[in-house]
Amino acid sequence: MKILIADHNPSGRNMLNRMLELDGHEVLQAGSWKEALKCFGDSQPEMAFLGQLADSNGNASAAELKALAPNRFVPVLLSTSISDHCSLARFLESGADDFIDPPYSHIIIKAKIANFERVRELYRKLEKFRSTTEQEIKLAQHMFNAVTHKRPAEPDFIHHWTLAAGHFCGDLMIFERTPDNHLHILLGDFTGHGLAAAVGALPTSDIFFAMTRKGFGIHEIAREINRKLHKLLPTGQFCAASLVSISPDAARLEIWNGGLPPVLLINGQREILHEFPSSKLPLGVVGDDGFDASSAECSLGDIHHIILYSDGLVEAxxxxxxxxxxxxxxxxxxxxxxxxxxxxxxxxxVIEFLDGLEPHDDISLLSINLGAAC
Incomplete structure (x- = not known):
């Protein structure tokens, strides 16, 4: 390991130098704070022993060194004879990782270095995991973007809002018209986030768009998506979803709700006139034989808006x-x-209620203005 010793006292540096070299470490020395900063920046040591330096920034020295290596874990140990516990606490709180006090014990120093080598290995593994996770997030985002680009431009009467619990929202909102101009809408909430959700989103959207464009009803679409997801996804992975079909004259509504909160029908006075709660299992939970594809229908009459939302909204x-x-x-x-x-x-x-907090689950909200949908 490459280790920097920064101390104004040459005898103290040399004593520590000999101990470290006995254990096979490459040692760098600095007698001033200016030398320490240059050596740290040029040679990129993996650990630093920081003693008393007249031109240093005191408590902030450890943090200043660490700032030169923002993407690496470089433990900084104070080599000091300070016995005041409050002073030591201030050094540790300002960025130092540990301390040693003279007379130096070779056994203690060796044990501390071995311990920090284990911590450095954990940091390396964490960085590798972070890099892999970022790649998966980018892939999942690309897959969701591909799904979104398949749908037509969002019309003026459909308003949609999402708030992600992580890097991006993994809920699926797609819509398309049939050849006879029925409007089909699907809001889906997959178990998991990122890549886990994207894996199910692709086949779900493919089936939805293909069958809608061929004129199939939402009950047939729900059955086909369920069949596909049940075969594709592992146990415990599924899609809570609501499918809605609105007639060309916006007079009739058909709803299939499997696992999402109630679909709300709102009148002109913003009163909830009717709710369609979930009465079916989410898509992908059971096979075709146990799946209930039956849908509910109603006349829209005095209904002005239809509201769909994921459970992340009410559970925020x-x-x-x-x-x-x-x-x-x-x-x-x-x-x-x-x-x-x-x-x-x-x-x-919702935003006022959260007051700056990130939600625990993705939030999706969809409003359909029936007065403008005809």
């Missing part, structure tokens, strides 16, 4: 551990605001 927690819940959603709808801004009302309610 504030700093006190309180959930936003259905009552939070209903309260957001009662806030005064311009017509046609239902999504913004709910979105603002």
């Amino acid at each position: 927690q504030n700093a006190n551990g309180k959930e936003f819940g259905g009552h939070g959603l209903a309260s957001a709808l009662r806030v005064s605001g311009p017509a046609g801004s239902l999504l913004d009302l709910i979105k603002n309610g």
